[in-house]
Amino acid sequence: MKLTVTEDASVFEEIAGWIRDRDAHAEHHLALIDQAEAALAAGRRGDASSRELGERIERWRYQYLHEHAVELTWQDETLVDALDGLANRLAGRPSRPPRSTGRAIRDASLDTDSMREAIEMTDPCFPIERLIDRARSLTRRNFATAGTDETAVASSLPARHRMLVYAPLYVSNECVNYCTxxxxxxPLDIARRHLSCDEAMEQVRLLRGRGFRHVLVVGGDFPRLTTTGYYAEIIRAMVAEDVVPAVEIAPQTTQSYAALAAAGACGVTLYQETYDEGRYREYHERGPKSSYHWRLESHDRAAEGGMARLGLGVLLGLSDPRRDVPAMMRHGAYLRDRFPDRTLAFSLPRIHAAPDGFHVPFPVGDESLIRWYCALRVTFPRAELVLSTRESASLRNRLADICITQMSAGSSTAPGGYDEGEEHSGEQFPVSDHRSVAEVARWLDDNGFRAVWSLDKA
Ligand code: SF4
Known part of the structure; x- marks a missing residue:
């Protein structure tokens, strides 16, 4: 057993010793490593059986993190890094430093000056108008386009920025998770619906008729139904309809992300919900989503799989935003440094309504929400900032004027929800901005924005 992490024989033996001490299935896992090393020695890197072996080792690594992450020793970190490198080699992917998202989100020494300054400006004592002015001018500088300027000149309106208008497409509300x-x-008793590819495409054509070309495919986590193949089929069909798809679905393996990117997905949106691992465990006590680190490293796997756009978010209300948003900023900075050719996007959804019995422990007011969005803009001047219809029309208009660059419109959060004239139940959350797509587009136009319907036309 060499673990191929280091050429130092004494360290090989030490690592084997840690596994025997810390792992309830040590002999099984040590045998797995021996198989992996035999495969690599035989030059079988990247073949089907090596990739499968790599996925087993990756699952073991996440299981190990799940069980030990609260108090990882340096030996544990050495082991998980070694397993990461081994799985990567077996998959035949290019060599890279070990994934270190968990370390990055905790490491305040990595904070940039602009991040520290932005966080200070979220203090309620700091004059909010100064923060807003700073965020607005960064947005206009980085997202102004020739089209925006021309529109502004023609209409004598102040120059604003380009705004991607997109729609979420909920394809399945079947879910095995227990997010409180x-x-x-x-097991909430709601109307469950899982769209077939044909049914999903009927929705896509309705959205296409309303002007959308950028559509975010959203689905619950139901392993038997919401498979990679299911999403890949929908994505291919959307591309054939000249629609640009992105996905907001359960975390996938690197191979699955690669398959979705190959099918035509331009990006992945995946919210950590909260970066506070203790609270995360409380909110996700059962189901696949209970694995914090599997979720936390999803963007690494998506980027390695070829996704061009990486969307992050925290669900405001679950934990203290003064800890959660800076952790997300560090996550973003880590991804930006590691994958400099990808587009980053951030979102700050707030809980407004939750199932009976759920008490929102950290409610976030409008002014605080504005401050945190501005802080994201100051820290990431070129990142996309995204806002859904969870928020009211007036607040969305205000945030659009400051820093938002992508907003949904005319949304439904129920599968099949775009059918005309039908009542729909089974929504994930209630929509607060009830304006039609045309009304949102008209507001953008009347106020000097340049609405775009896909980023390839931006
Ligand atoms: S948040 Fe997502 S994973 Fe959790 S129950 Fe809802 S749909 Fe399922």
């Missing part, structure tokens, strides 16, 4: 704050959670 979510209206889709198991």
């Amino acid at each position: 704050y979510c209206g889709f959670r198991y």
Whole structure:
């Protein structure tokens, strides 16, 4: 057993010793490593059986993190890094430093000056108008386009920025997870619906008719139904309809992300919900989503799989935003440094309504929400900032004017929810901005924005 992490024989033996001490299935896992090393020695890197072996080692690594992450020793970190490198080699992917998202989100020494300054400006004592002015001018500088300027000149309106208008497409509200704050959670008695590819495409054509070309495919986590193949089929069909798809679905393996990117997905949106690992465990006590680190490293796997756009978010209300948003900023900075050719996007959804019995422990007011969005803009001047219809029309208009660059419109959060004239139940969360797509587009136009319907036309 060499673990191929280091050429130092004494360290090989030490690592084997740690596994025997710390792992209830040590002999099974040591045998797995021996198989892996035999495969690599035989030059079988990247073949089907090596990739499968790599996925088993990756699952073991996440299981190990799940069980030990609260108090990881340096030996544990050495082991998980070694397993990461081994799985990567077996998969035949290019060599890279070990994933270190968990370390990055805790490491305040990595904070940049602009991040520290932005966080200080979220203090209620700091004059909010100064923060807003700073965020607005950064947005206009980085997202102004020739089209925006021309529109402004022609209409004598102040130059604003380009705004991507997109739609979420909920394809399934079947879910095995037990997220205490979510209206889709198991076993709530809601109308469950899982769209076939044909049914999903009927929705896509309705959205296409309303002007959308950028559509975010959203689905619950139901392993038997919401498979990679299911999403890949929908994505391919959307591309054939000249629609640009992104996905907001359960975390996938690197191979699955690669398959979705190959099918035509332009990006992945995945919210950590909260970066506070203790609270995360409380909110996600059962189901696949209970694995904090599997979720935390999803963007690494998505980027390695070829996704061009990486969307992050925290669900405000679950934990203290003064800890959660800075952790997300560090996560973003880590991804930006590691994958400099990808587009980053951030979102700050707030809990407004939750299933009976869920008490929101950290309610966030409008002014605080504005401050945190501004802080994201100051820290990431070029990142996309995204806002859904969870928020009211007036607050969305205000945030759009300051820093938002992507907003949904005319949304439904129920599968099949775009059918005309039908009542729909089984929504994930209630929509607060009830304006039609045309009304949102008209507001953008009347106020000097340049609405775009896909980023390839931006
Ligand atoms: S938040 Fe997502 S994973 Fe959790 S219950 Fe809702 S749909 Fe399922």
